[in-house]
Amino acid sequence: MPNLSIKDVPEAWAQALRERAARNHRSLQGELMALIQRVVEPGSLPPDASTRPLTSQHRGWKTVEQIAAELRANPHDAKLCRELPRGVDIIREERDAR
The missing domain is CATH 1.10.1220 (Arc Repressor Mutant)
Structure with missing residues (x-):
């Protein structure tokens, strides 16, 4: 090239x-x-x-603040996110398993 x-x-x-x-x-x-x-x-x-411009039609191009506001607006989605493991917990578990 x-x-x-x-x-x-x-x-x-x-x-x-x-x-x-x-x-x-x-x-x-x-x-x-x-x-x-x-x-x-x-x-x-x-x-x-x-x-x-960041609008709802541009999925995947949202700021962290926009995503957080959407999660706060929908309690069901927020509950699902709290139930998922955090990245830091996954990394610690992998590290401690060695």
Whole structure:
């Protein structure tokens, strides 16, 4: 696969790209690939989290606060979540079993 290189990128642009990558939970390389893919293949990727409004129709693109509010609004779902083991408990159990 070919490599691309961009020289003399202004520091402000580089910082903005690093921040955008962090917001989208990607590495800088991953963010640049996503941007290039969006230009080369329009419609191939969903809008990134920094520009897309978070609504109920965008399942999987919710903030922690939105998910918590939904759980508080539906006591049945909240009860189910409390009954599930926590990740830290699973890790401790696996560690202690060694």
